[in-house]
Amino acid sequence: MKIQKLAILAAASVAISFNSASAQAIWTAGHGDLGIGYDAGDLDLHVHLHTGATVDNVAITDLDGAEYAPGDALPQIPFAKSLARPPGETWDFFGVSSGQPVWIFPQTEDSELPFIGFGAEELAPGDWSTPFTITLTGLAGSGATAGGKFSVYQTDIFGTPTVSIQTTDGITGADAVTLAAGGHAHYNIAFTQPGIYEATFHITGNHTVDGAKSADATYKFEVVPEPASFALLALGGGAFLLRRWRTSKIV
Amino acid sequence: MKKPLTFYLLLVCAKALAADLITSHVDIRFNYQPATDTWNCLLRYGGTFDNPSIEAGPETVALPARDLLSTAFGERYLQPPSAAYAFTGAATGSPLWILPQSDRGYTWPGFANVQAVGTFLSYSNSDPRVNATAKWLKIRLIGVEYSGAATGLPQFSLWTTGSGGTPTVWMATADGIGPTDCYFTTENTHSHLNWGFTALGVYRVTMRSSAYLASDSSFVEGTDQTVTFAIGTFAAWRATHFSGADIVTLGDALSNPDADGSSNLLEYAFNTDPNVPGTTMMLAGTGTAGLPLVRVENLGGQDRLTVEFVRRKSSTNPQIVYAPEFSSTLATGDWQAMGTSTVTSLDANWERVKVTDSVAAAPRRFARVRVTLQTSISY
Numbered sequence: 362m363k364i365q366k367l368a369i370l371a372a373a374s375v376a377i378s379f380n381s382a383s384a385q386a387i388w389t390a391g392h393g394d395l396g397i398g399y400d401a402g403d404l405d406l407h408v409h410l411h412t413g414a415t416v417d418n419v420a421i422t423d424l425d426g427a428e429y430a431p432g433d434a435l436p437q438i439p440f441a442k443s444l445a446r447p448p449g450e451t452w453d454f455f456g457v458s459s460g461q462p463v464w465i466f467p468q469t470e471d472s473e474l475p476f477i478g479f480g481a482e483e484l485a486p487g488d489w490s491t492p493f494t495i496t497l498t499g500l501a502g503s504g505a506t507a508g509g510k511f512s513v514y515q516t517d518i519f520g521t522p523t524v525s526i527q528t529t530d531g532i533t534g535a536d537a538v539t540l541a542a543g544g545h546a547h548y549n550i551a552f553t554q555p556g557i558y559e560a561t562f563h564i565t566g567n568h569t570v571d572g573a574k575s576a577d578a579t580y581k582f583e584v585v586p587e588p589a590s591f592a593l594l595a596l597g598g599g600a601f602l603l604r605r606w607r608t609s610k611i612v
Numbered sequence: 613m614k615k616p617l618t619f620y621l622l623l624v625c626a627k628a629l630a631a632d633l634i635t636s637h638v639d640i641r642f643n644y645q646p647a648t649d650t651w652n653c654l655l656r657y658g659g660t661f662d663n664p665s666i667e668a669g670p671e672t673v674a675l676p677a678r679d680l681l682s683t684a685f686g687e688r689y690l691q692p693p694s695a696a697y698a699f700t701g702a703a704t705g706s707p708l709w710i711l712p713q714s715d716r717g718y719t720w721p722g723f724a725n726v727q728a729v730g731t732f733l734s735y736s737n738s739d740p741r742v743n744a745t746a747k748w749l750k751i752r753l754i755g756v757e758y759s760g761a762a763t764g765l766p767q768f769s770l771w772t773t774g775s776g777g778t779p780t781v782w783m784a785t786a787d788g789i790g791p792t793d794c795y796f797t798t799e800n801t802h803s804h805l806n807w808g809f810t811a812l813g814v815y816r817v818t819m820r821s822s823a824y825l826a827s828d829s830s831f832v833e834g835t836d837q838t839v840t841f842a843i844g845t846f847a848a849w850r851a852t853h854f855s856g857a858d859i860v861t862l863g864d865a866l867s868n869p870d871a872d873g874s875s876n877l878l879e880y881a882f883n884t885d886p887n888v889p890g891t892t893m894m895l896a897g898t899g900t901a902g903l904p905l906v907r908v909e910n911l912g913g914q915d916r917l918t919v920e921f922v923r924r925k926s927s928t929n930p931q932i933v934y935a936p937e938f939s940s941t942l943a944t945g946d947w948q949a950m951g952t953s954t955v956t957s958l959d960a961n962w963e964r965v966k967v968t969d970s971v972a973a974a975p976r977r978f979a980r981v982r983v984t985l986q987t988s989i990s991y
Contacts, residue, residue: 472798
C-alpha cells in the first residue's frame, strides 16, 4: 500500500512540474542560439534551436530546427551540474568565493546541457557597418532575487577567462557582448544561485542603409533548484520500487 | 612527336592541382550514410556558421595557421608554464601554433555531423572526459604525418578549455597515439576545439569516425580520412601549389616537380610557380619574380658584378635565409658574403634586393644567392 501511494505521489510531482513548464519550451540539451535577425526594418530577436536539441524531453527533428520568442525557450541546468568556483582572483567576477558552486552553460559542448551561442549569422556582414552590441540592462527572476550573480565570459586556449558581462559589480554599460553580423560565438553563461533568471538585453547595430537599429529582449535561464523534500520523498519511492524489482529479478 | 607532347601537357595539368586554403570558419563533417552503410568526410565552409555552403573533400583543401604572434593577427602562441598544458609537447616558452576554439577571424576548424535524428544509438559512455549517456559519435586519431624542416618530434594536440579554465585533452601525440586519442561528439552536434602544433610545417592528420546505430545497435566505422594543416608561411605556400599527399612528396622543399632546375625552395624564395617550368631571370630594376639576375655593371667608372633578386620580407617569417655571395674561383671555400646592398619594398610580403660586389669584376667574379630553409625561427 505504502509503495503504491508513493508511486502516485511521484506521478503527481511529475505532472506538477510538467504543468508549470507548459508555457515554455524547456530546453535541456543540444545547440541553440540567442539569435539576431532583421525583418522589415526591425531587429528580430529570437531563440533558434538546432536539429537534435532536446525540448520538453524530445529531440527536434525538423532540419530547420525550431524558433522561439525570447523567453519562450527556457534553458535549464540541473542542480547537480554545479562546478566549484576555481581559486584565483581571475575568477572573482563570479561573485562567490573559491569552492562555492556555480552553474554554467558552457562554451564547449556538454551533451547533458544546452549549448548556448550568440548568433547573427542570418545577417549579411555587408549590411551592417559595426558589430552588434548586446548589453545587459536588467536581471530579475527568483535566482536574481535570491542574490544570484550572472556572468558571461570566454576562456581562451589556455583557460584564462575574458569577462564580457558580470553583475557582481552591478549592471553597467560595460556589461556587453559584441557580435559581428554574420558572426557566431559561444560563451560560458554562469549563475551562482538556483532559480529563474530573466536577463534583459539592449541590442544595437548600424544598418548601412536603414541606420541605427536597436531592440530589447528578455531571455530566461534556469538553474533547476534542488529537489524539495516532497519531491525527494517521491524519488525515494521510485528508488525503493526499483530496488524491489531488481531484487525480484535476481532471485 | 605529337603524342609525347600531349602527354606532357596532361602531366602539367595534373601537377597543377592545388589545395584551397580555408581561412574562415570550417567544419570537418563526418556523416554516416544509412542508404549505403558508409561514412563520408567533407569539409564545409563559407555560408553561415551552422550551414556552411561550400563543400570540399579533405584532400582538396588545407587549413593554414599564420606564423605571426597571436597578438598581431597570427596563430603563434607561447607554451605556458602550467603543467596542465604539458600535453602539447612544447617546451615552456616555445612557440605553439593554435587554431583556436573561438573565432578569431581566421581558420576556425570544428567538427560537425548532420544525421537523421535518432540514427545513432544512445549509450552510456564511461570515458571520464564525457561520462554521460548520449548518441555518441567517436572521432579517433589514427596518425599524424609531419613534413617540414623541424628537428625533434613535431607534435599535434586537440583540446577544449572548459568554463572552469581547465583543459580537456582529446588528442595529443606527445605521449604517442593510443585509444584515448579520440574526440566524442554527439549526433547533429557542431563544436569547436583548439588545434595545437609545435613546429612549422605540414601536418597530415588522419582520423576515423564511428558510432553505434540505433536501429540494430551495430557498430559502424568509417574509413581513414586525412585533413591537412599548413603551419607557417612556407607550409601554406606548399599547400597552395600542391594538394593532399602530394604536398609531402611533390611539394617537398627539395623536389622539383616541374623539372626546371629550381627546387620548390627556390621557387618559393624567388616567387615563381613550382608547377610551371621556368628559368627566366628577373627583370632588372622592375622584376617581382624570377631567378636572381647577375650581370656586370659599370659603376663609378669601374666594372662590378651585381646580383639582383626578390626576397620575402623577414616580417612574413618566411623560414628561409637568403645569402648573396661572391667568389673569384667557384671553389667551395671561396664564397664570401660581401658587397653593398640596396633594398626596395614591393608590397607587404616582398622586397627587391640588389647587391654590388665590393671587388672589381676583372679578371673574373662569380655571384650566387644561397637559400637555406631554417629548422626553426628565432623571432
